[in-house]
Amino acid sequence: MNALKPETRDWLAETGFTVKDEALWFAALTHGSMGEKQDYERLEFLGDRVLGLSIADWLYAQSDAPEGKLAQRLNAIVSREMCATIARGIGLAPHIRISKQASSDGGRDSDNILGDVMEALLGAEFIDNGFVQARGMVHLLWRPALESGAGKAKHPKSALQEWAAGNQRRPPEYELVDRSGPDHAAKFTVRVKVHKVGEAVATAGSKQEAEKQAAREFMEKFG
Numbered sequence: 383m384n385a386l387k388p389e390t391r392d393w394l395a396e397t398g399f400t401v402k403d404e405a406l407w408f409a410a411l412t413h414g415s416m417g418e419k420q421d422y423e424r425l426e427f428l429g430d431r432v433l434g435l436s437i438a439d440w441l442y443a444q445s446d447a448p449e450g451k452l453a454q455r456l457n458a459i460v461s462r463e464m465c466a467t468i469a470r471g472i473g474l475a476p477h478i479r480i481s482k483q484a485s486s487d488g489g490r491d492s493d494n495i496l497g498d499v500m501e502a503l504l505g506a507e508f509i510d511n512g513f514v515q516a517r518g519m520v521h522l523l524w525r526p527a528l529e530s531g532a533g534k535a536k537h538p539k540s541a542l543q544e545w546a547a548g549n550q551r552r553p554p555e556y557e558l559v560d561r562s563g564p565d566h567a568a569k570f571t572v573r574v575k576v577h578k579v580g581e582a583v584a585t586a587g588s589k590q591e592a593e594k595q596a597a598r599e600f601m602e603k604f605g
Contacts, residue, residue, distance in 0.1 A: 384408035384420070390477045397472050398522055399503060402510045408479075410502040413495060415481035415566070422502035429505030432513065433460050436520035440528060454537065459527050463591060465497035468523050474499060488567040493587040495566055538597035542574070545605055552577040554600070556593050559583070572596045580604050 384405040386394075394401055401407050409420035437459050441452050458464065469475070475490045478499055489495050508516040542554050560571035572592035575581035582603055584595035 386411075387477075393473070393477055394503075398519055399507055400511050400515065406506045406510055407503075410506040411477055411479050411499060413478060413480040413484060413489065413499075413566075415484035415489070416479055417481075422499055425502035425505035425509075426498045427505070428508060429501035429503065430460075432504045432508045432516050433465075433501060433520055433524075436517040437524065437528075439517070440521065444528075458537075459524060462493055462497040462588060464524075464527055465500040466493040468527070469496040469500040472523065474503075484564070484566055487564045492567045493591075494568075538594050538601060542576075542597040542601055542605075545601065546576050546579075549579075551579060554597070556596070558589060558592075560585075574600050576600070576604075 386401070386404055386408055390411065391401060391404075394407060399407075405420070406425070410422050410425045412418055412421045414421045414423065434456070438452070438456055441447075441455055441459075445452065447455075474496060478490060478495065480489050480495070504516055504519065507519050539554075546552065546554055554574050554576050557573045557575075558570060559573050561568060562571075563569045567587075569585055569587065570589045570592040571583060571585040572589065572595075573581055573583045574593065574596040580600070580603065582596050582599035584592050584599050586592040586595050
C-alpha cells in the first residue's frame with residue numbers, strides 16, 4: 383500500500399497542503415530511482431503549469447508593468463532554482479522517497495530533484511483540492527519571492543548581450559566545457575567569451591544556470 387509515513391503526512395499538513403488521496407502524494411514524493419510504477423514526473427508536469435498560471439495571475443493583478451517585464455519576473459519566480467529554494471525553505475528533502483544510491487550521489491540536495499518534487503506537490507494539491515486551493519499554496523509559499531522583487535533585475539545573459547552590443551563587440555559565445563556527475567545530480571561547466579575582451583567560467587546544476595552565472599561573472603570582471 384502506498385502509505386505516507388506519519389511524519390511526512392504531518393509535515394504536509396503543517397506546510398499547508400491538504401491530503402485526501404494518499405497515493406497521489408506518495409507518488410509526488412517518489413523519485414524515479416525507486417523503480418516504482420508511479421513517481422513524481424507526471425505530477426511535476428502538471429504542477430509546473432499550476433505554478434506558472436498562479437504566478438502569472440498574481441503578477442498581472444499586482445502590477446501594470448508591460449508584458450516583457452511581467453515575463454522577466456515570471457521566468458525568475460518559476461525557475462527551477464527558485465522552486466528548489468522554496469523546497470529547502472519548507473524542509474522538503476527528508477521526505478523525498480529516493481534510492482540510497484541516488485541519495486548518496488547528492489540527489490536530495492539537487493536543484494533539479496527538489497524543484498521537480500516541489501512542482502509535483504503543487505500538482506497533487508491541484509488534483510486533490512482544485513485550482514483555487516493550489517493557487518493559495520503558491521501564494522503562501524512564493525510570497526517572499528514575489529515581495530522581494532525577484533526577477534526585477536535584468537537577466538545576466540541579457541545584460542551581457544546588451545553590454546557587448548553597446549561596446550561594438552561580437553555577441554557573447556557560450557561553450558559547455560564539462561559535464562560531470564550522475565544525471566540526477568549533474569554539474570555543468572560553461573565558458574562565456576567575448577572576442578577581444580575576455581572570458582569567464584562557471585559551474586552549476588543546469589546548463590542554463592551555469593550560463594547565467596558565467597555571464598554574471600563576466601560582467602563583474604569586465605562590465
